[in-house]
Amino acid sequence: MPLRHLCEPVELAPGMTVWAERVQHGEDAPGLDRFPHYHSVAELVIFQSGAGSFWLDGEEIALHPRSVVYVPPMCHHDYVFSPGEKSWVLVQLDADTIEALSQTVPELDLANPFYGVPSEGQAKQLDTLCDLLLEAGQSISQTAIVTRTAELIVWAAYATRMVTPRAQHQGQKVALPVDRLRPALDALRAQPGKEWTLEQMASLCHMSANYFSRRFAEIMGMSLTTYVRVYRLQLAARRLVQGREAIGIIAQDAGFASPAHFAFQFKQRFGLTPRAYRQAGQTRSLPQPTRTSA
Numbered sequence: 001m002p003l004r005h006l007c008e009p010v011e012l013a014p015g016m017t018v019w020a021e022r023v024q025h026g027e028d029a030p031g032l033d034r035f036p037h038y039h040s041v042a043e044l045v046i047f048q049s050g051a052g053s054f055w056l057d058g059e060e061i062a063l064h065p066r067s068v069v070y071v072p073p074m075c076h077h078d079y080v081f082s083p084g085e086k087s088w089v090l091v092q093l094d095a096d097t098i099e100a101l102s103q104t105v106p107e108l109d110l111a112n113p114f115y116g117v118p119s120e121g122q123a124k125q126l127d128t129l130c131d132l133l134l135e136a137g138q139s140i141s142q143t144a145i146v147t148r149t150a151e152l153i154v155w156a157a158y159a160t161r162m163v164t165p166r167a168q169h170q171g172q173k174v175a176l177p178v179d180r181l182r183p184a185l186d187a188l189r190a191q192p193g194k195e196w197t198l199e200q201m202a203s204l205c206h207m208s209a210n211y212f213s214r215r216f217a218e219i220m221g222m223s224l225t226t227y228v229r230v231y232r233l234q235l236a237a238r239r240l241v242q243g244r245e246a247i248g249i250i251a252q253d254a255g256f257a258s259p260a261h262f263a264f265q266f267k268q269r270f271g272l273t274p275r276a277y278r279q280a281g282q283t284r285s286l287p288q289p290t291r292t293s294a
Contacts, residue, residue: 012041016238017097018150020133024087025050032081038178041092042110043071044157045079046126050086054079054115061115066123068116068157073098074178074185075113089130093150095189101151108158116160126160129153177219180205184212184224192232193255198224228255233269236262240278247274 012019019041034055047067053060054069055078063069063079071077073095102110118126133149178185183204188196201224202212216224236254239245251262251274266274 012092012094017094018133018137018146019092020089020130020137020150022087022089022130022134025081025085027085029084029086031083032079032086034078034080036076036078038074038076040073041094042073042098043069043077044091044093044154045069045088046091046130046153046157047086047088050081050084050088052079052081052086056113064117066118068118068126068160070110070114070154070157070161072111072113074182076178077113089134091130091133091150091153093154097147097150098154101154105155108155110154110158114158114161116157116162118157118160122156122160125156126153129156177215180207181216181219184216188228188231192235193253195255196228229265230269232256233266236266236274237270237277240274247278250274 032052036055045068047063047065047069049065050063051065052063054063054067056071056075060080063081069079098110102108129149129152133146133153136146136149184201187201187204198209198213201216202209205212207215213224216227220227222230232254236250236256239250239253240247247262248259251259254262256262256265263274266272266277270277272280
């Protein structure tokens, strides 16, 4: 039976640029089977206990306690674990944060995945930074201290790298189903408010409209229309929490026909009006998102 693939358009909670959590399984925990997936956030995992393997584009690398794995946005990956105790810290950063960090610190190659094994000193440094991030995330909204701490963790993790999985391909990237859709996804990210038609998106990917529509639903698990709506609402939700821009401007920039239409779609998605959502987000009273496993 072929492996099922999973893609989520945006996995961070609205208004967040960084998510961090500590995941722990006890001695009686079962093994975790492979579930290949990809998502639009970058993922950094600092393993602390347990044994298993890291799967990327058809290749596997053994995981050991203290392994570090970084996966850029929209990169096909997974983890497999043996039964028993296992724990790790998961840090996810949105694509814009990763892009800004890459521009600020160009020596960091964050467009490609990496795997590392920290030294004792590096492991202590990562533990300290992770503790700070987890504590700050519980008491502080998405302010500069949370983002900067996450960036420091990425920087410290990068210093541990030992293997770049794709280097084994000698610069040749393995073709993945989602690659056929990247021109359309990149165009949406660059101009989320544009009135994209199915035909335009299909043309960017050199497909007929009917074939593009079928392949998009197969690969992404939802129709193009649903994906675009969810993506725009997530972007709008972030802007509502992060600033004080007029709601009408946010709605227009996100591609909604009117503030009323935006408010209707927003409440259907999040259960709150845009105004109530802004107030809840800025006072950090939003419900926690439902998380998928790493």
